[in-house]
Amino acid sequence: MRLTPKYRWLPTPFRSLLLFMVWLLLNQSIEAVHLFFGVILALLIPLLTLRFREPQPLIERPLLALRYILLVIADIVTANIQVSMLILGPKRRLNPAFVRVPLDLQHNLPITILASTVSMTPGTVSAEVYPSAELFVEGEPMPQRYLLIHVLNLTDENELIESIKQRYEMPLKEIFQC
Numbered sequence: 001m002r003l004t005p006k007y008r009w010l011p012t013p014f015r016s017l018l019l020f021m022v023w024l025l026l027n028q029s030i031e032a033v034h035l036f037f038g039v040i041l042a043l044l045i046p047l048l049t050l051r052f053r054e055p056q057p058l059i060e061r062p063l064l065a066l067r068y069i070l071l072v073i074a075d076i077v078t079a080n081i082q083v084s085m086l087i088l089g090p091k092r093r094l095n096p097a098f099v100r101v102p103l104d105l106q107h108n109l110p111i112t113i114l115a116s117t118v119s120m121t122p123g124t125v126s127a128e129v130y131p132s133a134e135l136f137v138e139g140e141p142m143p144q145r146y147l148l149i150h151v152l153n154l155t156d157e158n159e160l161i162e163s164i165k166q167r168y169e170m171p172l173k174e175i176f177q178c
Helices: 013-027 032-052 062-088 108-120 157-176
Strands: 097-103 124-130 145-151
Touching: 013 032, 062 108, 062 157, 097 157, 108 124, 108 145, 108 157, 145 157
Parallel strands: none
Antiparallel strands: 097 145, 124 145
8 A cells, every 4th residue: 555645654543543542541641651652652553554454445524424323323222122112022023034235335344334334223133245355356347246134024125225225325435435
């Protein structure tokens, strides 16, 4: 990965800030020696691990990312209530199923965030992304990818797919501009 001069000494500023903060929290001190070593580690670790990381798309719209996080939190609370009512109700109302959701996303990071979002929402669990990106040679067009999810109570498959695509995938495409 080739870096522009702007990011040569600080390739991942947020990761460096996080490392610095974690160092201070672990030491429970803001003495000069801890500040010094925190800065050194926050600069060195990202530089030393840079070649091991795969380039990922950047968050282009951070305010939209914050809105997405708030949406997911609200959906988690709502889904918890719905799932608890389903579980406490008669078992015959449950209709578990596997559903394939076609993905428009191509990068691994947004796909991982989408799969995690689906898994965090009670009543659904992402099981697999297929076909896997590792199966294809770089430069070749990638075939349609799918997110396989398990649903606790499926009422309408097309409605569920459209809901996931509109509610979660579209904002992720905008956040990462992909």
